Amino acid sequence: MSAHRLPRAQTLTAEQWAGRACVWCGVPLAQGAISVGIARGCVGSVNLDAEVFACPDCTTNPGLQGGN
Numbered sequence: 001m002s003a004h005r006l007p008r009a010q011t012l013t014a015e016q017w018a019g020r021a022c023v024w025c026g027v028p029l030a031q032g033a034i035s036v037g038i039a040r041g042c043v044g045s046v047n048l049d050a051e052v053f054a055c056p057d058c059t060t061n062p063g064l065q066g067g068n
Helices: 056-060
Strands: 034-039 050-054
Touching: 034 056, 050 056
Parallel strands: none
Antiparallel strands: 034 050
């Protein structure tokens, strides 16, 4: 699990929220995706929590993490 802060669920793209893109840099994920935790958030009473994934580059080189 990454020691870096995860973005709020409301700020994720649909691809990031669905686990098909890196939570930090947005690159499409095919193989080697690493679960980095749960992005939490809600809109009103709707829970938007989602398990999010990162590419190997972002998990091994935190300086490459993009900003969401």
